[in-house]
Every structure is written in structure tokens, then in C-alpha cells.
Amino acid sequence: MSSFMLNATDRTGDQIALLVILACFPGFLALSWHFGWGVSLNVFICIFSSVIFEAVALSLREKSLNYCLQDFSTVLTAVLIGLSLPPLCPWWLPIIGCFxxxxxGKHAYGGLGANPFNPAMVGYATLLLCFPFSMSQWVAADPSYSSEAQNLTLIDSIMIIIGNIQQFDGITGATPLEVFKQNNGLLVTQLYSEKEIFSESGWAGVGWEWVNLGFLLGGLFLIISKIITWHAPAGMLGSIAILSLVFWDSGSSASLGSPIFHLFSGATMIGAFFIITDPVSSATSAAGRLTFGILIGILVFFLRGWSDYPDGLAFAVLTANFIAPTIDKYTVIIADSEKNR
Amino acid sequence: MLTIEEFTYLIFVASLSNNYVLVQTLGVSDSMRLSEDRKAVPIISLITTSVMTISAGVNYCFEKIILESLHLVYLRTLSFMLLITAVVWLHKFFIKKYNVCSDKIFNIFFPLLFINSAVLGIALQNSENVTSVFQATSHGLGAGIGFSIVLISFANLQQKITGPHIPIHLQGGPIALITMGLMSMAFSGFRGIM
Structure with a gap:
């Protein structure tokens, strides 16, 4: 229970969760601007179903329900799942993920403050493994389609989500990371000029650069207001930047993408500032968090480059989550031996 | 001979994308029971890795040199089991002689090593997939590294998944299996690494 308040000086766990939710707002706005009403609907379904599941779990475990309604960490988990799901996905997808x-992910391990795995990523990875087709249908943000996705009314979006309108196929497209993965032997400059997902002035794909900038802004706010420490984000972003710089071959057809492309596409920023900084499932000491972040950065780059999935943040976070106690153990041993010297 | 690319590839595939415990579900019960004693885990994983590496090489040689020339390939599984037993006995002898680990660990751990299905699984996969004894041995080494990663991280996770905070019906075996399942989900991301 106390681990949620690790960084808190005078704030309670609930206030911290609430501030983290507020810090998601710039990223949420950017997502909504580029991908339409689907984002808000996802977040809404996630929050609604999560609170119900939380109440069910608490009543099964014979705990007080007041505890659930005051507790914003459930809502935070729900918001993170909602923001990472593809917009306009079928309505049952967020519900299964939250379940x-x-x-x-949370209550089987004893609820708040005891979960070894990040609940949001447990839900997301399950969906990715069980429903790979629905999870890969991202709404396209290319200039040619964006008007369509942006101009969908709320009613139309709801109709698409509950399956009454089948025009969904026309407005989906590949994400920048998918385009890079299946580049068909094109040079990077050709990719940037031919694929509509990359605009001429942009650097990491239409929409995605703004989404990541939004989450970066929210993350910096969290660091400034001392809700999270800089260690894990710095480790993750640093190792992604260094690895992509090492593997960057100035744009051949086998290129994995430039550092700036990796830092501002996919789930990099929401992962670095909102997901891996969860104090319960990450390492506890400062050196441990830095190692934890570096490990996730290496795994993310590795999975983006060579695995079947275009973005492997969920798998990287889960892998690092079960290695975190080991990291803790060895960083504590090293710190102790330095103290005794 | 073995090139460095082949070696890295085999190590990566056997330890991450084809991890014997988490992806192929071989030796799950062993890794769950062995990880109960946190202090003994490093030495146990070292011995298991050694057994896997050596038995992979020995089994491959035995099959190619003796079984195939005598047309006795149908005795493969049986002879692999006997050879694995021999390799484990050899380890047992050296461990007793140099007193590497305490008697308590020794008595719990060695019977489990005999029946570790991952060791047999490596030998059986080697007989179909690899082309030289060097490849067979490095595949065994990779599998051992993968097994050690799971064993050590699971042993350190024990503290988080035992105790009164776990719901009463899930304490013990169920939560350990759920955790193994989530770890396996994490490793399924490494699928398709070439």
C-alpha cells in the first residue's frame, strides 16, 4: 500500500494518481485531434468497465466499496489502456482488456500496491495476443484520410464501435512503425516522400509526433512537480536514442529508423513517462529505476527492429516487470558493498 | 565449425524466442519448485545450464555416431534418457567431491534434475534441427541461459507472490502458475526474431 506514495512528500496516493491522469491530457488532446472521437470513447468505456470490475473484485474479496470509489489508480489504469488501444475498435475490446x-493483473495479486506486473500492460498484451487483427486496425492519420476520421461525428463513431456501420475499413491505415517494418526495399527518403503517413515537414509520421510531444509535455510536468523521478524515463529514452543512433545507417532500405523517429513514434513517450514509472511494478531504488528504464529501452528497440510486432512496449514492460525484483536485489547488494568499503 | 552469427542466433533463439520454460512449457514444475530456495538458485541454475550444455552435445554425438550407423534411431528417446542420467550422475559425483552446495539442496535438487523435461526436450529438438555438434552444444547452452533467467527472476519474484495479501484461494500454486502465464505472455513478444 505504501509503495504508491514512495515519491510523495505531502501528497496521498489518490492525489498522485489524479495528477498523473491530468498530465495525460495534452497527449489525449493530440490523439483526439488526429484520430477523432474513438479515443474519448475508448477511454470512457475503459473507465466505466474498470470501475465496475474493481467493485466486483472488491466485493469478491469482501473489502469495503468506498475504498474503490475514492481510489483513482483504477481510473489511471483504465485511462492508460484506453489511450493505447486503437481508436474506433469494437466495444468489447476495451472491456476484455480492463477485465x-x-x-x-491487479486483484489476483492482492490489489493496490501489490501487483508485480503493470495492470494496464497485462490487459493490453492479452488483447494483442488474443485479437491481433482488431488491435492492428489503427485509424489512419494520413492527409488523404484524416478529414474522414476527424470529421466523423460522435454518433457515427458510436455506430462504428457497436458494429452498425461497416465503413470502418476505409479509414484504417498502417502506423509509421508498421510502414518502417514492411518497407518493401525502399530507402528512408523514399518512404518519407511516398507514404502519406509521413508529411514533408514532419519527422516521425503525421499525428504521431504531436501525440508523443503531448505526452512528453505531460511527463515533464510530472517530473517538475516531483511525482515521478527522472531515472526510469531518462534510462529508457537514453538507451533508445543511443541504440537507434548506433544502428542508424543514414537511411538505407534495411534501416531501422533514426533516433528522432524512434523517440517520437509509437508508444515511446507515453511508455517512458506514464507506464514504466508506475512505482509498484518497477524497481525501487534510484539506480534500480535507471537500470529498469535502460532494460526497457533496449527491449523496445530490439522488439521494434526484429520481432513480429511493430511496437513491443507492452512485452518489454512485462519482461522488465518480472526482472525488477532481481534488479532490486543486485542494486541493493552493490550499494551495500560500496557503503562498506 | 560454428560461425559467430550462428552462435548468437542459437543463443538468442533458445534463450528468448524459444525459451524452454515460458514458450515451450517444458520444465515448468521444476522451475517452480527449484525457485523456492532463493539462496541456492544461482548455483542450481549454473549446474542445470552445465547439464543442458553437456547432455545436448553428448546426445547429438551418440545419435549421429552410434544410433544412425546401427539403424537404431527408434531407440532415440530411451537412449537419450539413459545418457542424461549418466551426465547428471557425473555432475553429482563432482559436486559431492568438491562440496559445492549443501546436502539439503542436493537432496531436493538432484531428483528434479533427472526428470527435467527441458533437458530431454533439447536433445530431441537437436536431433531434428541442427547440423553439427557445435550447434547442438550452443543450443543447449542457450536453453540453459533461458532456464536460468526464468529461475532467477522467478525466485526473486517469490517475495511478491507469497503472503497474506494474495487472495486465499489463489495462494501457492495458482498464483505461481498465473505469474508463469504472465511471464510467458511477456516472452511471446520475442516471437519471430531472426
Whole structure:
């Protein structure tokens, strides 16, 4: 229970969760601007179903329900799942994700403050493994389609989500990371000029650069207001930047992308500032968090470059989550031996 | 001979994308029971890695040199089991002689090593997939590294998944299996690494 308040000086766990949710707002706005109403609907369904599942879990475990309604960490988990799901996905997808996240990821391990895995990523990874097709249908933000996705009314979006309108196929497209993965032997400059997902003035794909900038802004706010420490984000972003710089071959057809492309596409920024900084499932000491972040950065780059998935943040976070106690153990041993010297 | 690319590839595939415990579900019960004693885990994983590496090489040689020339390939599984037993006995002898670990660990751990299905699984996969004894041995080494990663991290996770905060119906075996399942989900991301 106390680990949620690790960084808190005078704030309670609930206030911290609330501030983290507020810090998601710039990223949420950028996502909504580029991908339409689907984002808000995802977040809404996630929050609604998560609170219900939380109440069910608490009543199964015979705990007080007041505890659930005051507790914003459930809402935070729900918001993170909602923001990472593809917009305009079928309505049952967020509900299944929240079911797995809250009941298996969180309450099977004893609820708040005891979960070894990040609940949001447990839910997301389950969806990615069980429904790979629905999870890969991202709404396109290319100039040619964006008007369509942006101009969908709220009613139309709801109709698409509950499956009454089948025009969904026309407005989906590949994400920048997918384009890079299946580049068909094109040079990077050709990719940037031919694919509509990259605009001429942009650097990491239409929409995605602004989404990541939004989450970066929110993350910096969290660091300035001392809700999270800089260690884990710095480790992750630093190792991604260094690795992509080492593997950057100035744009051949086998290129994995430039550092700036990796830092501002996919789930890099929301992962670095909002997901891996979860104090419960990450390492505890400062050196441990830095190692934790570096490990996730290496795994993310590795998975983006060579695995079947275009963005492997969820798998990287889960892998690092179960290695975190080991990291803790060895960083403590090293710190102790330096103290005794 | 073995090139450095082949070696790295085999180590990566056997330890991460084809991890014997988490992806192929071989030796799950062993890794769950062995990880109960946190202090003994490093030495146990070292011995298991050694057994896997040596038995992979020995089994491959035995199959190619003796079984195939005598047309006795149908005795493969049986002879692999006998050879694995021999390799484990050899380890047992050296461990007793140099007193590497305490008697308590020794008595719990060695019976489990005999029946570790991952060791047999490596030998059986080697007989179909690799082309030289060097490849067979490095595949065994990679599998051992993968097994050690799971064993050590699971042993350090024990503290988080035992105790009164776990719901009463899930304490013990169920939560350990759920945790193994989530770890396996994490490793499924490494699928398709070439």
C-alpha cells in the first residue's frame, strides 16, 4: 500500500494518481485531434468497465466499496489502456482488456500496491495476443484520410464501435512503425516522400509526433512537480536514442529508423513517462529505476527492429516487470558493498 | 565449425524466442519448485545450464555416431534418457567431491534434475534441427541461459507472490502458475526474431 506514495512528500496516493491522469491530457488532446472521437470513447468505456470490475473484485474479496470509489489508480489504469488501444475498435475490446487488467493483473495479486506486473500492460498484451487483427486496425492519420476520421461525428463513431456501420475499413491505415517494418526495399527518403503517413515537414509520421510531444509535455510536468523521478524515463529514452543512433545507417532500405523517429513514434513517450514509472511494478531504488528504464529501452528497440510486432512496449514492460525484483536485489547488494568499503 | 552469427542466433533463439520454460512449457514444475530456495538458485541454475550444455552435445554425438550407423534411431528417446542420467550422475559425483552446495539442496535438487523435461526436450529438438555438434552444444547452452533467467527472476519474484495479501484461494500454486502465464505472455513478444 505504501509503495504508491514512495515519491510523495505531502501528497496521498489518490492525489498522485489524479495528477498523473491530468498530465495525460495534452497527449489525449493530440490523439483526439488526429484520430477523432474513438479515443474519448475508448477511454470512457475503459473507465466505466474498470470501475465496475474493481467493485466486483472488491466485493469478491469482501473489502469495503468506498475504498474503490475514492481510489483513482483504477481510473489511471483504465485511462492508460484506453489511450493505447486503437481508436474506433469494437466495444468489447476495451472491456476484455480492463477485465484482465483489473482482475488478473491487479486483484489476483492482492490489489493496490501489490501487483508485480503493470495492470494496464497485462490487459493490453492479452488483447494483442488474443485479437491481433482488431488491435492492428489503427485509424489512419494520413492527409488523404484524416478529414474522414476527424470529421466523423460522435454518433457515427458510436455506430462504428457497436458494429452498425461497416465503413470502418476505409479509414484504417498502417502506423509509421508498421510502414518502417514492411518497407518493401525502399530507402528512408523514399518512404518519407511516398507514404502519406509521413508529411514533408514532419519527422516521425503525421499525428504521431504531436501525440508523443503531448505526452512528453505531460511527463515533464510530472517530473517538475516531483511525482515521478527522472531515472526510469531518462534510462529508457537514453538507451533508445543511443541504440537507434548506433544502428542508424543514414537511411538505407534495411534501416531501422533514426533516433528522432524512434523517440517520437509509437508508444515511446507515453511508455517512458506514464507506464514504466508506475512505482509498484518497477524497481525501487534510484539506480534500480535507471537500470529498469535502460532494460526497457533496449527491449523496445530490439522488439521494434526484429520481432513480429511493430511496437513491443507492452512485452518489454512485462519482461522488465518480472526482472525488477532481481534488479532490486543486485542494486541493493552493490550499494551495500560500496557503503562498506 | 560454428560461425559467430550462428552462435548468437542459437543463443538468442533458445534463450528468448524459444525459451524452454515460458514458450515451450517444458520444465515448468521444476522451475517452480527449484525457485523456492532463493539462496541456492544461482548455483542450481549454473549446474542445470552445465547439464543442458553437456547432455545436448553428448546426445547429438551418440545419435549421429552410434544410433544412425546401427539403424537404431527408434531407440532415440530411451537412449537419450539413459545418457542424461549418466551426465547428471557425473555432475553429482563432482559436486559431492568438491562440496559445492549443501546436502539439503542436493537432496531436493538432484531428483528434479533427472526428470527435467527441458533437458530431454533439447536433445530431441537437436536431433531434428541442427547440423553439427557445435550447434547442438550452443543450443543447449542457450536453453540453459533461458532456464536460468526464468529461475532467477522467478525466485526473486517469490517475495511478491507469497503472503497474506494474495487472495486465499489463489495462494501457492495458482498464483505461481498465473505469474508463469504472465511471464510467458511477456516472452511471446520475442516471437519471430531472426
Amino acid at each position: 484482465v487488467a483489473i482482475l488478473i
